[in-house]
Ligand SMILES: [Zn+2]
């Protein structure tokens with residue numbers, strides 16, 4: 001059942017940080033929508049898990065404000081609003097052609113629901129996994 005029409009790939013997705021300083025948009029079709037339970041996401045966001053989707057970097061456009069970037073590990077950069085702290089993106093150093101965006105920084109996160117759950121080996125015990133979605137103990141590519 002399709003309840004949203006965002007799968008067409010031409011529909012604009014817009015979002016930004018909590019305080020409104022940063023705004024972005026993308027007209028790409030999201031891929032790799034996931035709830036990530038890795039320890040880096042948990043600690044960087046102080047959240048039990050983080051929902052992400054991926055788009056080509058060339059289709060991710062900042063329209064207002066300038067995020068602060070920092071190396072959250074030796075293989076990736078995260079960006080956040082320097083005023084309110086909302087995490088906006090994650091980008092691996094070895095794949096600069098794509099960027100992960102925090103689903104909940106979208107104005108309408110319900111348009112990009114998670115399709116699976118990743119890195120669940122490190123999830124906190126009091127989070128109940130969604131039985132409707134595939135589970136990957138590590139990365140999706142690890143099976
Ligand atoms: Zn902000």
Ligand SMILES: [Zn+2]
Pocket residue numbers: 036037038039040041042050119
């Ligand atoms: Zn993660």
